[in-house]
Amino acid sequence: MAALVRNDSRIILHLVTPPRSHVKDLRTNFIQDYDCFYASVFEVEQPALKSLPLAVQQKQIVVTCNYEARRRGLHKLQLIKDAKRICPDVVIVMGEDLTKFRNASKELYLFARSIVWGGRVEKLGFDELFLDVTEMIDYNTGVLNPNDLSNSFFHLDPKDPTVGFPYNATRFQGSTFPATEPDLIAPTDPSSLEMRLLVASHLQGHLRGMLEHQIGFTATGGISTSKLLAKLVGNVHKPNGQTTLLPPYTATGETPSNVSLFLDDHEIRKIPGIGSRIAQKLESHIIGQETVDEAITVRDVRQFPGMGAPLLEKVLGGPGSPKGIGMRMWNILHGVDNSEVLEGRDVPTQISIEDSYGRLDTLDSVRRELEILTRSLIRRMRTDLLDTSDDTVPQGQWRAHPRTLRLSTRPRPPPDTDTGRTYSYNRISRSTPLPPFIFNLDENIDALAERLVRESLISMFRKLHPEKSGWNLSLLNVAVTNMVERAGDQKKHSGRDIGKMFRQQETVLREWTVHEPESSPPVEAPPIEVSRLPPESPEIQPQLEDDWDDGDDEPVGMECPICGVSIPHFAQLAHQMYHSAPE
Ligand code: DCP
Ligand code: MG
Ligand code: MG
Numbered sequence: 001m002a003a004l005v006r007n008d009s010r011i012i013l014h015l016v017t018p019p020r021s022h023v024k025d026l027r028t029n030f031i032q033d034y035d036c037f038y039a040s041v042f043e044v045e046q047p048a049l050k051s052l053p054l055a056v057q058q059k060q061i062v063v064t065c066n067y068e069a070r071r072r073g074l075h076k077l078q079l080i081k082d083a084k085r086i087c088p089d090v091v092i093v094m095g096e097d098l099t100k101f102r103n104a105s106k107e108l109y110l111f112a113r114s115i116v117w118g119g120r121v122e123k124l125g126f127d128e129l130f131l132d133v134t135e136m137i138d139y140n141t142g143v144l145n146p147n148d149l150s151n152s153f154f155h156l157d158p159k160d161p162t163v164g165f166p167y168n169a170t171r172f173q174g175s176t177f178p179a180t181e182p183d184l185i186a187p188t189d190p191s192s193l194e195m196r197l198l199v200a201s202h203l204q205g206h207l208r209g210m211l212e213h214q215i216g217f218t219a220t221g222g223i224s225t226s227k228l229l230a231k232l233v234g235n236v237h238k239p240n241g242q243t244t245l246l247p248p249y250t251a252t253g254e255t256p257s258n259v260s261l262f263l264d265d266h267e268i269r270k271i272p273g274i275g276s277r278i279a280q281k282l283e284s285h286i287i288g289q290e291t292v293d294e295a296i297t298v299r300d301v302r303q304f305p306g307m308g309a310p311l312l313e314k315v316l317g318g319p320g321s322p323k324g325i326g327m328r329m330w331n332i333l334h335g336v337d338n339s340e341v342l343e344g345r346d347v348p349t350q351i352s353i354e355d356s357y358g359r360l361d362t363l364d365s366v367r368r369e370l371e372i373l374t375r376s377l378i379r380r381m382r383t384d385l386l387d388t389s390d391d392t393v394p395q396g397q398w399r400a401h402p403r404t405l406r407l408s409t410r411p412r413p414p415p416d417t418d419t420g421r422t423y424s425y426n427r428i429s430r431s432t433p434l435p436p437f438i439f440n441l442d443e444n445i446d447a448l449a450e451r452l453v454r455e456s457l458i459s460m461f462r463k464l465h466p467e468k469s470g471w472n473l474s475l476l477n478v479a480v481t482n483m484v485e486r487a488g489d490q491k492k493h494s495g496r497d498i499g500k501m502f503r504q505q506e507t508v509l510r511e512w513t514v515h516e517p518e519s520s521p522p523v524e525a526p527p528i529e530v531s532r533l534p535p536e537s538p539e540i541q542p543q544l545e546d547d548w549d550d551g552d553d554e555p556v557g558m559e560c561p562i563c564g565v566s567i568p569h570f571a572q573l574a575h576q577m578y579h580s581a582p583e
Helices: 002-008 021-026 037-045 047-051 067-071 080-086 099-115 134-142 193-215 227-234 258-263 276-287 298-302 309-316 325-333 363-385 445-464 498-510 569-580
Strands: 011-013 029-034 054-058 061-065 091-094 121-124 128-132 152-155 164-167 175-177 219-225 242-245 351-356 400-411 428-433 473-485 557-559 566-568
Touching: 029 193, 029 227, 037 047, 037 054, 037 061, 037 099, 054 067, 054 080, 061 080, 080 091, 099 121, 099 128, 099 193, 128 227, 134 152, 134 193, 152 193, 164 193, 193 219, 193 242, 219 227, 227 242, 227 258, 242 258, 276 298, 276 309, 298 325, 309 325, 351 363, 351 400, 363 400, 363 445, 363 473, 400 445, 428 445
Parallel strands: 011 029, 054 091, 175 242, 219 242
Antiparallel strands: 011 219, 029 128, 029 219, 054 061, 121 128, 152 164, 351 473, 400 428, 400 473, 557 566
């Protein structure tokens, strides 16, 4: 319960503000989740699509669709053939090349970062941002005039009092949980949690308005004191809405906490941080059977006799479980999440390009594929690591130098003789210092790629696979890691340079063309591991997958609409064939 108290006065939005040590409990965070993101990227390019039912296709699946299509019965992760049957006039666009989504995602991230003081904007997947706006809320609640709240002005730049927007600080912007008549809510104490959340709701409304009217994307938002609560409350009014989780955040006397009121009806499976294995263990403990289909809610777990951190530790702990899982789960069930919104980085920590294969078993084909991957890798390095802001250096200057070259492969074991299915091995890899010639901007990319394969990658490959034949690979990955930023650049994104931010913001808004942004979110994610792959198919088309910002940053796969298993993109076609194959 102590943890609950700590959480009580935090404010989280689906844009998140950074906690400062002395206002640790007054964090204001929010989250923004763009509506039908991939579909919106196409709509921004071609506004005429907005009024039509639009679906984005990857393999045979609707990966997302716009809200016009949803009104007509389509939904995310539906089979294309079902979508066509339900809505014959659906407009289908291919979305397998992720470049434009990645670029739009970075552009939107940069936009948010240009506004939020301290740059505490964290990406979650491609289309969600947490913004820690604590500092902005500290400042703006500090300048409120309690005698004239309806004529307030939100300052977006403390150095220039004219930059900002007017707002009415006697009412929340957008929706609230619990739903309340806006006129009935009128906090007057500028330092209260209510007022902080109220002011934050206007900031989020303003940002969403800018996004919509100046860039063309609508987003849905949530406002609270932690990432967890901001994210969950952000789901309440979709699309193009925002919801603030109202205090009280702790129960007092007869008054229940709104956090519990809000969380208790959630299925535990829907709570971020509770994966399906944990949910299953909790469900079988609560319901008392090994396999259960019944979904249980946060309330069911929280109010279960004897429930608490020790019992959760007993149920969930054991080999393979992280230490302290009981306390972590108990906190989550009470909406307590002390994780911070992480500040973004301007350069990635690594860039890697990979592809998957149905069959790759000769040195010639490996050499050919390595050259293809290396060409993409060099292109990506030039896009992400070159600073082209100085007109006197037309080719640009390297903002960072990766020091290490890494080659990874994933060998494919022979099929299981009983079932005919194959199971994947883990990746194996080797690293070596990255030869400096790769940074030569006068040389063309094809020649550089050919040389890197000939001089480095092939010998690394031979060390990984000393046998001349007999191997068969399901994946190749070429990466540059161990990034060293140019002197001076490391400091550029720490601290706050409002002037620069606003210049950057203008640039972002003026040139809404999808180009490579000059900064990027944190990267470095473990390789995608698939413990079991569906049967191989000769029809699997190798698909370039670069994981510049993989892991958290990029959807690594989709849930199969038939069996619900999470399948990486490259394996989706094979997985569908697995379902359609006769038993
Ligand atoms: N995506 C994907 N594979 C998944 C889930 C999502 O490739 N399994 C992609 C397509 C989405 C984007 O990521 O457009 C963002 O995912 P969301 O779940 O936020 O979905 P949308 O933004 O499309 O829709 P919503 O309006 O419901 O947020
Ligand atoms: Mg979305
Ligand atoms: Mg999303």
